[in-house]
Amino acid sequence: MAFYLYALLPETVRPWLGEPLTGLDGAPVHLQSLAPFLVAYSEAKQTRYLASRANLLGHEKVLETLMQRLEPHRVVPLPLQFGLVVEDWESPCQELIEGRKDGLLAALARLAGKREVGVKILWNREEELQRLLAANAPLQQQRNALMGKILTVEEAIAVGQVLEAALEERQQEIIDRFLAVLQPLSHEMVTGELLTETMLYNGAFLIDLEKEPAFAEAVEQLDVEFGRQYRIRYNNYTAPYNFVSLAEP
Incomplete structure (x- = not known):
């Protein structure tokens, strides 16, 4: 058997x-x-x-x-x-x-007396880029100046790098804001792999059982703060895989 x-x-x-x-x-x-x-x-x-x-x-x-x-x-x-x-x-x-x-x-x-909870943030990169352009006049002007123009390979790469850098900076700003609020409510945290192109952040937090309602409320308030522009997946009940290692000693 x-x-x-x-x-x-x-x-x-x-x-x-x-x-x-x-x-x-x-x-x-x-x-x-x-x-x-x-x-x-x-x-x-x-x-x-x-x-x-x-x-x-x-x-x-x-x-x-x-x-x-x-x-x-x-x-x-x-x-x-x-x-x-x-x-x-x-x-x-x-x-x-x-x-x-x-x-x-x-x-x-x-x-x-603790529990693992998970927070995943998903976004639409193109929509976020449009918001960045709308809020950044110099960046928008730079992009508009190139629209309709036949770009060299070097120019196309340069434009792509500028836009990608702007998205990465915005991504880090969002992550930093979430962590500034959520990390103080947890004992430990683990940053996981981004599983899809639409995933902005993937994290697990080890929290006290009695603090879960406060943690959930903090996630909700962050969603409101960002105007519900992102999809947040909050898993409030999962086995603590991210905080246990049964690897060989």
């Missing part, structure tokens, strides 16, 4: 988890003791799990349910990467725990 792993938990949480959870392939989620931890797992019906939408959502659902049930006790599970399947309990004990038990216990203590 193979096992699909979801998260590491402290041994003390067993009485708090309540009714059984359902994991991938409809299999019930169980707890395996790997002292001083518990591993949340279900029986693996496949040797390899594709990162399909259904599988990813199923994995996240287990983590979210664990978080919800443990939140009153201010315990946060340490999430394991998607698709982790093991054939026995000896290998995860060696690979996950041996040599870094103290680090994992410290991570559980550091995350206690």
